Every structure is written in structure tokens, then in C-alpha cells.
Amino acid sequence: MSIGAGEPHQNAQGDAQAGAPRRATISDVAREAGTGKTSISRYLNGELSVLSPDLRARIEAAIERLDYRPNQMARGLKRGRNRLLGLLLADLANPYSVEVLQGVESACHALGYMPLICHAANEVDMERRYLQLLTTYRVEGVIVNALGVRESMLKPVGSGGIPAVLVDRTVDGLDADVVGLDNAAAVRLGVEHLLERGYDDLVFVVQPFEHVSSRREREAAFRHATQAARQDGLRHATHVLDLREEDTVAPALEALDAHLAEAAKRGARCALFAANAPVALRLALHLKARFGAQWPQQVGLIAIDDPEWAELAGITTIRQPTREIGYRAVEFLHERIEGAAPAARAAAFPGELVVRASTLG
Amino acid sequence: MSIGAGEPHQNAQGDAQAGAPRRATISDVAREAGTGKTSISRYLNGELSVLSPDLRARIEAAIERLDYRPNQMARGLKRGRNRLLGLLLADLANPYSVEVLQGVESACHALGYMPLICHAANEVDMERRYLQLLTTYRVEGVIVNALGVRESMLKPVGSGGIPAVLVDRTVDGLDADVVGLDNAAAVRLGVEHLLERGYDDLVFVVQPFEHVSSRREREAAFRHATQAARQDGLRHATHVLDLREEDTVAPALEALDAHLAEAAKRGARCALFAANAPVALRLALHLKARFGAQWPQQVGLIAIDDPEWAELAGITTIRQPTREIGYRAVEFLHERIEGAAPAARAAAFPGELVVRASTLG
DNA sequence: CTGTTAGCGCTTTCAC
DNA sequence: GTGAAAGCGCTAACAG
Secondary structure (H helix, E strand, O other), rough: OOOOOOOOOOOOOOOOOOOOOOOOOHHHHHHHOOOOOHHHHHHHHHHHHOHHHHHHHHHHHHHHHHHOOOOOHHHHHHHOOOEEEEEOOOOOOOOOHHHHHHHHHHHHHHHEEEEEEOOOOOOHHHHHHHHHHHHOOOOEEEOOOOOOHHHHHHHHOOOOOOOOEEEEOOOOOOOOOEEEEHHHHHHHHHHHHHHHHOEEEEEEEOOOOOHHHHHHHHHHHHHHHHHHHHHOOOOOEEOOOOOOOHHHHHHHHHHHHHHHHHHHHHOEEEEEEOHHHHHHHHHHHHHHHHHHHOHHOEEEEEEEEEOOOOHOOOOOEEEEOHHHHHHHHHHHHHHHOOOOOOOOOEEEEEOOEEEEEOEEE | OOOOOOOOOOOOOOOOOOOOOOOOOHHHHHHHHHHHHHHHHHOOOOOOOOOOOOOOHHHHHOOOOOOOOOOHHHHHHHHHOOOOOOOOOOOOHHHHHHHHHHHHHHEEHHHOEEEEEEEOOOHHHHHHHHHHHHHHOOOOEEEEOOOOHHHOOOOOOOOOOEEEEEOOOOOOOOOOOOEEEEEEHHHHHHHHHHOOOOOOOEEEEOOOOOOOOOHHHHHHHHHHHHHHOOOOOOOHHHHOOOOOOOHHHHHHHHHHHHHHHHHHHOOOEEEEEEEOOHHHHHHHHHHHHHOOOOOOHHOOEEEEEEOHHHHHHEEEEEEEHHHHHHHHHHHHHHHHHOOOOOOOOOOEEOOEEEEHHHHHO
């Protein structure tokens, strides 16, 4: 960074009176340095070799004196590229998103982008509005952790729409890069662990599928894995828990309780498989309320996602390499922005089993 | 929203071949509608009354046909205002930040701003870089949850720098609006609760003060509150826990253990007061490892901040009205951007005690 | 090596 | 009612 690298500056303008002294422009600097705008522009763009030491020194002094900062908007307008990337996140309250975000950020820094973070807060409507906004700000690409985006809002990979890469969730009918967890393998890992620990009645708990592909994939993988086990007397079921509708969760949890009670009567060992962290939190809260602090002795619990509180609560999880997912997403996007046009790719990262007290068996 | 309100559009351009069909500009629309750019601009800015119904219809059709989206950058360049607000967050992994963010977002929507979210990830250096970047993108104002910003980077309220409001933490020597928790009252609330529950040896645990004013304020309030209690035999102490340096935390926790052991020997009832959620998590983890699941019987724990896992872990907390804090910050900023120039204000919101099992006494 | 000139996409007087 | 023209701050030919 050549400019204003953190040192305090004097503001040459009349601070004393005006409310908004108007930032210096490139013309101001040119005048101050007694030269043309071109040279200033060259200086800004690092074409230092082309400038005489004297001119260069004058420019530096002028910039310093005026506390000049080039206007990125104007630059972007002219150049046609503004180094802005849109990051559209379904839910920042989900630690998963924050972690992916961190990966995205470090990749952005490495590649010279500025991430524009948009938080849909689980509202399809917000998501739509943000997508438009991003378009309007002419971001060079978007990373989308989709909620309900319809294919029509993003252009598929081939056509000239704004380059997009999907995180965790695909969008029906949209041909784009996707990066996320290897759901099938992760769920299999979890199921195998539960079987090893002697559970013989597995219940998968997931939020309403809607258009969220990962939920669907995980559930399918769960059914597949339990069936493939072909273990005598192994039972499995899927329960849906809609966390957005507080009044639907109570009945859903009751149904779950009924299942647990029935299993207990049969002498079966029951374990819950939470499709993600928010579900796991809700389940743990419920189990604790129902069975007390010793709930893991009554029922097992495993979850995909590894939020920081899982350790404290002693919940077995399958951790996703979240930063890497975010990082890779940016790399994919970068390639596309730079003009590469391969067919849509998918990067599926493996999950890692973290065994804790909730699945002691 | 008049334009492209989410419906699918045909892309009139030659999708078939070019990689980037170049978005339609205002001139394209003007040509397509057989009129001048001025009228298009008027239409975009809602000066509908000035347009003949016929022209208006043609414009609408042209926009639709070309899937036109006005370029915000260009608009901002011309107008001098781009409706961008910078939000600089010290640590998004801290649920506090995410909640403040949510408040900021809803206020931004209400007031027509677009928040540019920047995440310093606890790195002073990142923070500095982002602050420059924001300047460079000509945001109209910034909301800063400061880490180590020096006064020199933000201009005080009076002079014409970029309008700023501080969240949770003040900056030495900087005269700006601040919004956050009423630390003194919150800590007092917590101390009173602990005393009521019969604890008589209180230990405040906080991260290194550095330049974080809220840490300092909370600690001071703690000392003040315990001294004011003037209760016979009441003891208090402060421990510092540096979460960033993993190798310093073990010794710090050992010191804490020593304190607890000594207190136990005296027959004192000891309680820990965590200055914020990250500290509380670390403490809870440690206590659990040391005393087992029943740790609350050995030592009390209360924390400022109320992360979602506090309920699960049964930890007593003092909840901050985080959304409101974020919302108010934007309101303050908005007033300044609109030109109001009152003296620097401070909004201190009250905390709310949430009693759980960790302070049963 | 350095400066002049013509826009990027949009808004905004100022005429018609 | 409507449009032509002059920039906003910057970059990129193209000349000197």
C-alpha cells in the first residue's frame, strides 16, 4: 500500500469551519504537485518506474499533504471492474456461516477482492433484494449460500450472467460451481459411529427441506446408510423440526418424545442425528429439559457442524472444514472472473468425526 | 422497487456467444425507448409525474426488455452520496457482534442504506486496512466496534472527517457518538445477584484491557460495586485471561484454580464474573473439566452477554439489548450524515439479568 | 518521461 | 414535458 498506510495526516483543508471539507481529488493532487492527472494515476497504479524521481517525490508530498485517497467508485466505473465480490449468507446466526465467511475473507485478501457481505437472515425476500442490490453495485461475482434463490435470478455458468458459486446448497436447475460438505460420506461416518456405539434406533432430525439441497441430501444419505447397514432390528426414522415456527416445534418435539418412549419400552437404544447445529441446539435443550443433565444416558445425540458450544455441552459432532469451503469458493469464483470457463464443478469436502459424551452408547 | 422486482427476464443480448454481454446502460435504454437519457433518469428517480404516460410506458418496456439495472457506482459518483455505510466489527465469532449486526441491518433497510460489513477478526492490522478501504469506497459513515483504532484514523465529531459512531467501545481522545451497554449498572446488577445468592468471594475475569474501554469500565464497576457492598468478609479479585495466546491461558487458569482452592479451604463461596461471552465459554469449559458436570455446586459463574448456548449450559447472564444497540448506532449516524451536528452523545442501554443454574448459591 | 483528450454511467442545470 | 450538454473522479489511448 503506497498511500496513507496508517500514519496520521494533517488535513490541509479548512477544518475549522466547513462541515464537509470535500476530499481531495486526483486533480487537486495534480495541481498541488504541479503536474497532470495522468502522472498521479500512474503513481497510484504502481507504474513507478516511468516517473522521474523528482516528479515522484512531488506527487508523494502532495498526496501526503492533501491526505488524498483515490475514489474506488470512480476507478471501478472507468475500469469496468471494482474488485467487489458479493457474499450472500442465509443466516449469520449459524456459526457455520461465520466460519465460511472467515475463509472467504482470507481468500479475498489474498486475491485482492473486497467482500460485500449480505445477510438474508433466513428471509427469502431479503435474499432476493440483496441479489438485486449486488447486481446494482456491479459486483464481479457472488458466493451464494442459498435460501430460496430461484434459478432465474442467477444465470447459469455458460451464459453471460454474473459469475456465481454456490456454498453448501445447490439451486434447482442452476448449472454453477458448488462447494460444500461431502454429505453422503459425512452422514455415513455418523451412522457408523452410532452403530458402533450400540444404538439400534436412529432418528434423523432436520429442518423442512424446502429448497435446501443439503438437507435433502443428508436425509437421503441417512436413509441409505441405515438401510445399507442391514443390521438386525435396526430401526430408523426421520423427523422434521421447523425452527422458524415456534408453535410447530412443541408438537414436533412431542412426537419425538413419543418415539423415544416407545423405543424405551421396547428396550431399544435410541440416538438422534441432527442435520445441523441449530437443530442440535434445540434438541439438546429439549433433552436436557426432559431428562435432566444426564440425558445422554437416555438417548444419544450426534450432529453435523461443530459449533464452539458443542465441546461444552459434550455433543458428538461431524465437523466441516468451513474455512476451506469459503476459501475454495472464492478461488472458483476468481477463476471464472478471470475468464476461465470450465464446466460447473463441485468440491465436496470430507467431514471429521469429533466424539464426545453424547454418544457414549 | 420499480425495476426487475424478481421476475425472470429475457436477456436481449447475444447470450449465445459472448462471455460477458455487457449490461445495458442508461443510453441503451434511452435508445431502445426512443428518447433521451434525461427521461430515463427521471423515471429511475421516481419523478413520474413529469412524464407523459406514453413515454413512461415506453421506458418501462425498454427497461424490461434490456433487463436494465442502474449502476449504483455511477450514480454515487455523480451525486456525491452512495448510501453506503461501513460497519467495522472486531470479531464476528462473538455472538454479540452478530446480534448488533442484525440491528444495524434492519436500521439500514429502514433508512435506505447498504451496510458494508468488515470483519477485523481481532487483528488491529486488518482493522486499519478496512478503515482505509471504507474511506476509499467513500462510505457516508462508519459504525465502529473498535479494536485498536487510534484517534488519528477517525476524525472527531466536529471536524469534517467521515461521520463515525462507536459501538461498545470508545476510542481514546476521540469525540464521537457511542452506543453500548450501561456497564456500571450491568455489573452492579450482577454483583448484587451474586451477593444475594450468598457468594462472598467474587472474581472478575476479563481479557487484557488494551484499548477496549468496555473491559476497563466493567472491571472498574466490579471493583466499585464490591467495595460499595461493604459486606463483612466479602472478597474480590480480578484475573486477566488472554484468549488469543493459547499458552498464556493455561497458567492463568491455574492461578484461578489456586484461588478457588484457597477459597474452598477458607470455606468461602466463590463465584466467577466473566466480562463477556468468550471468557465465559472458556471458564465454563475449564470448570467442567476440573470439577465435572456438577461444577456449579463448587463455584458460581455469571457472565455479561447472553449467547444461545448459555441456556443449554445453564449459565446465568446479563443480556444486552444488542439489536437495539445496532439500530440506535445507525440512527445516530444517519442524523450526522443528514447534517445534524450535535455534540457527541452516548447511549447506554441497561442489561437484563437472566438467572440460571450456574448461580444457585 | 509527461501531458492532453476522451470517455465510464449517471444526474442535473438549462434551454426548448 | 422533454432533451442536450456538462461534468462527478478516474483511467487509457495517443501524442509530444
